[in-house]
Amino acid sequence: MRRALILAALLAALAGPAAAVTPDEQLADPALETRARVLSRELRCVVCQNQSIDESDAPLAHDLRVLLRERLAAGDSDDQAKAYLVDRYGSYVLLRPAFGPDTLLLWLGPLAVLALGGMGVAIYLRGRAVARPDQLAADRLDPDEEARVAALLNSDEAS
Amino acid sequence: MKRLLAIVPAVVFAGLMVAFVIGLGRDPSILPSMLIDKPLPVFDLPPVRAADTKGLASTDFRGEPALLNVFGSWCVTCRVEHPFLMQLKAQGVPIHGLDWKDQPGAGEAWLVRYGDPYQLAGDDPVGRTVIDLGVTGAPETFVVDRQGRVRYRHVGAITPEVWSKTLAPLMTKLKAES
Numbered sequence: 001m002r003r004a005l006i007l008a009a010l011l012a013a014l015a016g017p018a019a020a021v022t023p024d025e026q027l028a029d030p031a032l033e034t035r036a037r038v039l040s041r042e043l044r045c046v047v048c049q050n051q052s053i054d055e056s057d058a059p060l061a062h063d064l065r066v067l068l069r070e071r072l073a074a075g076d077s078d079d080q081a082k083a084y085l086v087d088r089y090g091s092y093v094l095l096r097p098a099f100g101p102d103t104l105l106l107w108l109g110p111l112a113v114l115a116l117g118g119m120g121v122a123i124y125l126r127g128r129a130v131a132r133p134d135q136l137a138a139d140r141l142d143p144d145e146e147a148r149v150a151a152l153l154n155s156d157e158a159s
Numbered sequence: 160m161k162r163l164l165a166i167v168p169a170v171v172f173a174g175l176m177v178a179f180v181i182g183l184g185r186d187p188s189i190l191p192s193m194l195i196d197k198p199l200p201v202f203d204l205p206p207v208r209a210a211d212t213k214g215l216a217s218t219d220f221r222g223e224p225a226l227l228n229v230f231g232s233w234c235v236t237c238r239v240e241h242p243f244l245m246q247l248k249a250q251g252v253p254i255h256g257l258d259w260k261d262q263p264g265a266g267e268a269w270l271v272r273y274g275d276p277y278q279l280a281g282d283d284p285v286g287r288t289v290i291d292l293g294v295t296g297a298p299e300t301f302v303v304d305r306q307g308r309v310r311y312r313h314v315g316a317i318t319p320e321v322w323s324k325t326l327a328p329l330m331t332k333l334k335a336e337s
Contacts, residue, residue, distance in 0.1 A: 046190065046295040059260070060295070063286045088293040090193050123164065 020057045020065075027069050036069045039078055043068070043085060044093045052095055192301075192312040193293050199227075199307055200291035204281030207258045207266040215255055215281025220307040224333035225253040226326075227301040228277070228317075229289060232261050232269035234297040240316035244276035247322070252330070256280040259289050259297050302326060304333045 019037075027033040037054060043064065045056035053061040053068070064085065071081040085093050097103045141149065194200075199217040206214035220227070228244065230237040244254060256277035258266035266282060283289055292301070295314070302311040311329055313321060 049188065060286070060290075063290060067287070067290060088193060088290060089295075090191060090293070092190050120167075 019054050020061065021054065022062075025062070025065050025069065027073060029073075032069070032072050035078060036065070036072055039072075039081060040065055040068055042095050043082070044095050046089050046093060188295070189314045190293075190295060192309070194301070194309040194312065196308060196310065199301075199303060199309060200288070202281070202283075202288040202291065204257070204283055204288060207256065207277075207280040207282045208270065208275075209264075209267060211280070213279070215257060215279045217307065219255065219279055220303040222305060223253060224302065224304050224310075224330055225255055225278075227255050227257060227303055229257045229259050229292070229294050229297050229299045229301075230266075231259045231297050232265040234259075236316050237298045238273070240298050240318075241273055241276070243317055243319060243322070245274050247317075248276040253278055257288065257292075258282045259294070260284060260286045300326075302329055302333070305336065 021037070021040075027036060040054040041052045043053045045051045045053045045058055045061040045064070047058040047060050048056050051061075053064045068081055068085070071084055076084065082094065091097055091100070091102060097106060099107055199220055201217050203216040203218075204214040206212070226247075230240075248254060254276050256270075256279070258280060261269075261282070261284065263284070266280070270277070270280070281288075292299075298316055300313045300317055301309050302313075304310050310333060311326070313326065317326065
């Protein structure tokens with residue numbers, strides 16, 4: 001029983017997102033291969049566009065995986081290897097875009113929308129707060145109305 | 160002030176509509192080229208045609224504006240584009256071909272079978288030059304000026320419409336440049 005549980009746990013540990021990396025692409029050096037895997041998960045496949053080159057079966061993604069490993073084996077740092085591809089395909093290949101002039105709208109857009117919405121809410125709430133005292137005065141019944149209400153209530157009790 | 164605020168949602172909505180309509184007309188699979196107004200990456204490829212003594216090198220793009228057409232015998236859209244390239248060749252438009260990841264001999268067999276629109280043709284069996292060019296799919300065509308700089312990139316087949324509206328005026332302009 002215990003052995004089965006351990007086996008099940010081991011098998012579960014093996015499960016992970018499907019990768020398209022084939023054994024012949026992999027580097028002999030496990031440290032370099034790990035770096036390549038981490039990097040290729042952050043690089044967009046320019047053919048399929050919503051997959052990383054780590055997941056994509058497209059031939060071009062295969063070529064890019066091999067190229068990336070060559071760059072790392074040749075001594076490129078992670079940033080240099082990424083820059084190599086950005087030089088060719090643009091910042092679009094980065095699944096996590098860098099903060100820069102061309103991605104300003106992407107990064108700050110949501111904050112700007114939030115600020116605009118917040119301003120709208122603030123203006124709305126302030127408008128309500130200002131209206132309240134007059135509103136209360138207007139809502140109060142004048143003596144005539146109070147007398148009629150009292151009469152109505154009394155007549156109701158009498159019936 | 161209040162009246163001004165009341166039209167804000169309408170203005171924002173109109174702005175969004177304009178952005179969405181523009182977005183509808185764009186093909187998101189076409190990425191901007193990083194090479195525009197930059198020199199071609201350096202390459203020197205072996206010939207596609209066995210009888211040729213030279214293939215295609217980046218230094219061949221000097222002197223006159225020319226087209227660099229990325230193709231492959233495996234590429235269906237290239238087959239669609241091909242008859243029009245033959246027409247352009249007949250009009251005297253200089254086109255050089257870059258054969259992308261073909262089996263040995265397959266590119267030449269394709270040219271023999273359907274006709275050969277290329278002045279020079281280089282073979283890139285590993286696809287490294289194609290990556291240097293930032294190509295995402297075949298066919299793709301680069302317009303290269305006299306100095307060997309990339310001036311325009313067209314993704315997909317060159318149709319008569321693309322030629323007459325975009326590429327032909329650009330080639331005329333580049334020919335007028337010194």
